[in-house]
Amino acid sequence: MQALSRQQLSVLVVLTLVWGINWPIMKLGVTGYPPLTFRALCMWLGLPILAIVLRALKVPFHIERRHWPELFKLAVFNMFFWHALAIVAVQSLSSGRAAILGYTMPVFSAVIGALWYGDRLAPRAWAGVAAAALGVTLLLWHEVTHMAGKPLGVAMMLTAAATWAIGTRLLRRSALPVPTLAISFWMTAMTTVFMTALAVGLEREAWRWPAPAGWAAVVFNAVGVFAFAQAAWFYLARGLPPVASTLSVMFIPVLGVFTGAWWLGEVLHWQDWAAMALMVAAIGTVLLPRRAG
Numbered sequence: 442m443q444a445l446s447r448q449q450l451s452v453l454v455v456l457t458l459v460w461g462i463n464w465p466i467m468k469l470g471v472t473g474y475p476p477l478t479f480r481a482l483c484m485w486l487g488l489p490i491l492a493i494v495l496r497a498l499k500v501p502f503h504i505e506r507r508h509w510p511e512l513f514k515l516a517v518f519n520m521f522f523w524h525a526l527a528i529v530a531v532q533s534l535s536s537g538r539a540a541i542l543g544y545t546m547p548v549f550s551a552v553i554g555a556l557w558y559g560d561r562l563a564p565r566a567w568a569g570v571a572a573a574a575l576g577v578t579l580l581l582w583h584e585v586t587h588m589a590g591k592p593l594g595v596a597m598m599l600t601a602a603a604t605w606a607i608g609t610r611l612l613r614r615s616a617l618p619v620p621t622l623a624i625s626f627w628m629t630a631m632t633t634v635f636m637t638a639l640a641v642g643l644e645r646e647a648w649r650w651p652a653p654a655g656w657a658a659v660v661f662n663a664v665g666v667f668a669f670a671q672a673a674w675f676y677l678a679r680g681l682p683p684v685a686s687t688l689s690v691m692f693i694p695v696l697g698v699f700t701g702a703w704w705l706g707e708v709l710h711w712q713d714w715a716a717m718a719l720m721v722a723a724i725g726t727v728l729l730p731r732r733a734g
Contacts, residue, residue, distance in 0.1 A: 461696025470658030487667025518608030540697030576719035
């Protein structure tokens with residue numbers, strides 16, 4: 442596996458912490474508040490902060506017209522589906538359960554690579570896929586039998602993870618001659634317009650001023666997620682091989698589960714513990730490099 446530089450390792454650590462603790466923060470933000478509106482507010486506040494970062498680093502904003510179709514496709518699969526579906530799903534699921542389901546992305550990526558791009562998967566990778574499927578089945582079964590959430594939320598979270606996997610594959614294969622930060626800015630701008638349109642069309646009658654806790658969640662997402670984590674992920678996903686760029690994914694759902702239980706008092710059932718173990722094992726089998734024989 443390619444060795445990580447000190448800077449890349451630092452980015453991975455901070456990214457893991459930000460995305461991990463953000464699951465209960467998002468849950469807090471959308472509890473009793475329209476989720477699409479919450480996400481749109483986060484983006485409108487985060488986008489100018491990201492623009493200031495680009496300006497401070499002297500990163501050019503310009504992208505030639507001929508590159509916009511590819512940029513739009515990257516935004517659709519990396520951000521449109523993920524942000525719309527995940528934020529709605531979080532409202533009906535526990536934050537920890539949503540984190541477990543959302544970070545099945547590397548498993549989806551491995552399967553997509555094998556089926557669409559001709560990647561060869563080792564037997565242990567297919568075992569990991571089976572483990573992930575079993576974990577999802579446990580969570581879905583609990584949702585149906587105990588009605589602790591909504592099966593639709595599970596389906597939305599898995600769809601979000603699958604489309605994110607496709608988007609990551611597209612991003613790694615992109616040959617756009619544009620700085621990654623500029624790509625992140627314009628994809629975020631497109632997604633901000635998209636999320637705003639959804640919020641206006643579906644939630645306008647439910648609009649109201651967020652509570653102080655809601656504003657705190659908005660600010661954290663604006664600064665931590667959209668001004669840093671989203672751009673940091675694109676930087677890692679575009680510049681490193683799949684194993685290195687997705688190391689942090691193995692720890693984010695674990696952090697999300699435990700912070701949700703500690704902060705929000707979410708009760709962890711045996712299905713959650715088993716699913717978490719299965720997901721971490723599945724991601725490990727897919728991502729960790731094989732030993733040299």
